[in-house]
Amino acid sequence: MRLKCDIVIIGSGAAGGVLASTLAEKTDKKILLIEKGGYYEGATIVQEELGARHLFADRGTRGAKDGSIAVRGGECVGGGTTVNVALCFDPIESVWKRWKSEYGIDQYSFDPASNDYGISGLNMPNALKHVRERINIHEPPDDMVNDNNRLFAEGCQSEGVSHKKFELNMKNCIGCGFCAVGCKYDRKMGTMITYIQDAIQNGVEVVHNCHIEKIQFSGQNGSKKTTGIQGEIVEAHDKSLPNKYPAGPISISAGLIIVAAGAVEAPSLLFRSNHPNPNDTLGRGLILHPSLPIIGVQDKKLVNYRGITGSMYSDHFYESHGFYYECLFGHPIYAAGMVPGFGTPHFDMILKYPQINGFGVMLVDTPVKKNRVVWDTYSQKPEIIYRLTVPDKDRLRIAAQKGVEMMFGSGAKEVMLPSEEPVGPLMRPHFNHRSQAVHCKDLQFRPHQTQITSAHCQATVSMGEDHETGILNSRCESKYVKNLMVCDSSSFPDSCGANPMVSIMTMARYQGERISGELARYDL
Amino acid sequence: MLSDSGHISRRNFLKAIGILGLSSCAPFYPKTRFIHLLTNDPHPDHYNPILRSLINLVLPFDHPNFPAITPETVLKNIGIHFPLTEERQEPFQRAFILFNDIQLYKEQLPAIIDEEAKLFREFEELEKLEIQDRINEFIKHDQSLFDAFEKKHGYLTSFMDALKNAQSDYFNLWSQSRFNIRRMFFNSAKGVINACAYCQEEMWDAMGYAGHFDPKENR
Numbered sequence: 001m002r003l004k005c006d007i008v009i010i011g012s013g014a015a016g017g018v019l020a021s022t023l024a025e026k027t028d029k030k031i032l033l034i035e036k037g038g039y040y041e042g043a044t045i046v047q048e049e050l051g052a053r054h055l056f057a058d059r060g061t062r063g064a065k066d067g068s069i070a071v072r073g074g075e076c077v078g079g080g081t082t083v084n085v086a087l088c089f090d091p092i093e094s095v096w097k098r099w100k101s102e103y104g105i106d107q108y109s110f111d112p113a114s115n116d117y118g119i120s121g122l123n124m125p126n127a128l129k130h131v132r133e134r135i136n137i138h139e140p141p142d143d144m145v146n147d148n149n150r151l152f153a154e155g156c157q158s159e160g161v162s163h164k165k166f167e168l169n170m171k172n173c174i175g176c177g178f179c180a181v182g183c184k185y186d187r188k189m190g191t192m193i194t195y196i197q198d199a200i201q202n203g204v205e206v207v208h209n210c211h212i213e214k215i216q217f218s219g220q221n222g223s224k225k226t227t228g229i230q231g232e233i234v235e236a237h238d239k240s241l242p243n244k245y246p247a248g249p250i251s252i253s254a255g256l257i258i259v260a261a262g263a264v265e266a267p268s269l270l271f272r273s274n275h276p277n278p279n280d281t282l283g284r285g286l287i288l289h290p291s292l293p294i295i296g297v298q299d300k301k302l303v304n305y306r307g308i309t310g311s312m313y314s315d316h317f318y319e320s321h322g323f324y325y326e327c328l329f330g331h332p333i334y335a336a337g338m339v340p341g342f343g344t345p346h347f348d349m350i351l352k353y354p355q356i357n358g359f360g361v362m363l364v365d366t367p368v369k370k371n372r373v374v375w376d377t378y379s380q381k382p383e384i385i386y387r388l389t390v391p392d393k394d395r396l397r398i399a400a401q402k403g404v405e406m407m408f409g410s411g412a413k414e415v416m417l418p419s420e421e422p423v424g425p426l427m428r429p430h431f432n433h434r435s436q437a438v439h440c441k442d443l444q445f446r447p448h449q450t451q452i453t454s455a456h457c458q459a460t461v462s463m464g465e466d467h468e469t470g471i472l473n474s475r476c477e478s479k480y481v482k483n484l485m486v487c488d489s490s491s492f493p494d495s496c497g498a499n500p501m502v503s504i505m506t507m508a509r510y511q512g513e514r515i516s517g518e519l520a521r522y523d524l
Numbered sequence: 525m526l527s528d529s530g531h532i533s534r535r536n537f538l539k540a541i542g543i544l545g546l547s548s549c550a551p552f553y554p555k556t557r558f559i560h561l562l563t564n565d566p567h568p569d570h571y572n573p574i575l576r577s578l579i580n581l582v583l584p585f586d587h588p589n590f591p592a593i594t595p596e597t598v599l600k601n602i603g604i605h606f607p608l609t610e611e612r613q614e615p616f617q618r619a620f621i622l623f624n625d626i627q628l629y630k631e632q633l634p635a636i637i638d639e640e641a642k643l644f645r646e647f648e649e650l651e652k653l654e655i656q657d658r659i660n661e662f663i664k665h666d667q668s669l670f671d672a673f674e675k676k677h678g679y680l681t682s683f684m685d686a687l688k689n690a691q692s693d694y695f696n697l698w699s700q701s702r703f704n705i706r707r708m709f710f711n712s713a714k715g716v717i718n719a720c721a722y723c724q725e726e727m728w729d730a731m732g733y734a735g736h737f738d739p740k741e742n743r
Contacts, residue, residue, distance in 0.1 A: 047735075185739075333719045333722045336722045347589075347590065351730070353732055354732040387647045420707075447707065448710065
């Protein structure tokens with residue numbers, strides 16, 4: 001199968017969906033939107049953990065190479081926006097300003113009167129405004145705050161820790177509690193039901209179940225230019241919408257190629273394509289936002305797994321220590337995985353499930369070169385190589401201790417961490433009294449002993465004008481291959497400082513508008 | 525070492541590495557058993573009974589509140605969701621057989637040591653001497669855990685044949701090991717077994733989880 005278009009976008013998540021919609025709205029170019037996973041409409045969602053595995057990369061088993069950190073990532077039309085819990089944080093101006101000073105990132109003005117690149121109205125506040133309106137970002141009403149979130153707020157109050165309501169991208173949520181396996185009722189405003197629908201109406205063609213193997217270049221070093229991509233369409237999962245094109249090899253020629261496949265797949269595709277990597281920086285500097293759950297047991301039954309999963313958080317320690325507390329809860333398989341031990345003691349704890357409350361620490365991790373994504377030619381899979389740094393472990397211990405104290409402050413009678421590590425005199429971090437929280441200082445966060453999770457991969461094909469790690473310039477263009485862009489969470493120079501969805505979407509809206517105003521730059 | 529197609533497969537290559545690495549370590553009998561483990565493809569008749577014993581350990585079927593599901597149900601679900609018969613699961617199949625051989629826990633098995641060294645190189649970019657120091661410390665730690673286990677339970681050879689409290693302490697040894705690969709087995713085995721039990725509606729009923737949402741709940 002051979003196709004031809006002006007612009008091809010690889011990846012249909014937070015970035016790809018917005019780029020497709022914006023470019024279709026503002027240009028008359030022929031655009032293809034490619035997605036590796038299937039196209040699963042809300043009605044196909046089954047509200048079961050194992051029944052949702054087809055929505056995720058590696059069927060939900062993706063993790064660090066040594067298996068130590070589970071790294072969730074959506075692999076379906078809408079990408080992460082289909083399977084996240086709808087938590088929205090505006091781009092943090094201080095982070096983008098730091099990127100300007102540390103990495104030389106240009107433009108991305110936060111002044112709403114700015115015309116970046118000389119394009120009328122191009123600036124971050126305008127891009128953000130569009131995103132906020134289109135995906136309906138708002139605070140949930142008080143009556144949608146369930147017991148789990150209410151107790152989190154009480155725990156914060158008892159410890160003098162400030163807390164806030166999340167903003168969420170939902171519309172008329174009915175509180176089923178299954179955000180993380182996809183919304184059956186189309187109430188979560190991910191890109192699949194917002195920007196991608198707009199894009200389709202404006203003529204964008206979505207090709208799903210399509211794995212892109214390589215980007216093709218012409219020319220030599222110094223004058224390389226993209227010519228197209230090649231890959232393969234696979235048979236669609238039985239729950240997916242059918243593809244327009246049959247299974248088999250596919251080759252697409254395009255004037256501009258935009259990779260928006262996320263911080264694991266984007267560098268992998270560039271590695272497979274032999275993209276120049278003169279400073280050995282491709283894939284390096286991986287940010288994961290490692291998360292550590294904190295589990296409490298109350299003495300009464302709660303509404304915990306129904307309602308909005310996360311409606312409360314705390315950024316109290318963001319400026320001082322670089323971590324958040326975010327209220328979250330899990331269904332049975334997740335819960336069984338997080339509760340330490342096995343056999344009768346484990347099951348006895350599971351029997352208390354209706355009394356359990358939970359929230360997580362989300363650490364804004366420090367970028368280091370050795371944390372990276374590489375492409376393994378043997379297994380033909382990306383490998384995630386990641387270890388917490390020593391300073392990050394220190395911050396995580398502080399976060400764990402304070403979190404345990406907050407959990408007791410919420411009224412919990414027992415508090416535990418998902419860990420088999422002995423701490424102080426305790427066989428595991430399972431506490432019966434607030435004073436025992438101090439033993440969190442003994443945590444080593446050993447892989448496979450303490451459960452750390454991640455869903456926010458970033459910074460593996462990063463921008464940087466005057467910084468040696470930058471593969472991309474500030475326009476998200478490859479510095480080495482003309483007409484190739486990487487625009488998604490991998491383009492961030494390091495952590496965007498919070499849950500990244502809205503930062504990614506804002507950057508994508510901004511870049512979509514910029515490309516539309518600079519088509520001649522790409523010979524379009 | 526050559527496959528039918530004449531190419532050196534990665535699998536055979538790893539087997540060869542394991543065998544070569546064994547040349548000067550470990551007492552004869554464990555060495556023989558370990559070579560056997562590396563060079564023979566595990567058969568379901570060998571690893572399934574070990575998996576079944578682990579299912580019986582991880583899930584308390586004799587608990588008065590445990591629902592009416594059986595180890596067969598869990599095994600069946602494993603076959604559906606995480607089929608061990610797939611070639612990519614071969615290391616997991618071998619790990620079950622290694623796990624069953626209790627006395628191998630105290631041996632300095634080159635394959636495990638090499639794997640740990642590789643992780644230090646790849647993940648932490650440590651130098652050879654530092655890696656050796658760390659691994660020596662790991663060996664010492666695991667040997668002392670095993671000594672305490674053996675002092676309590678006596679000389680045991682097979683996980684499957686051990687009494688339940690010994691099985692439990694032995695499985696815990698794997699969670700407390702300094703070697704990543706052992707902790708990984710503990711975590712993976714526990715995770716897969718739990719996932720394939722807690723996907724059952726009977727478990728949901730027992731734990732007070734209502735499962736699928738019925739929009740009528742909100743009326």
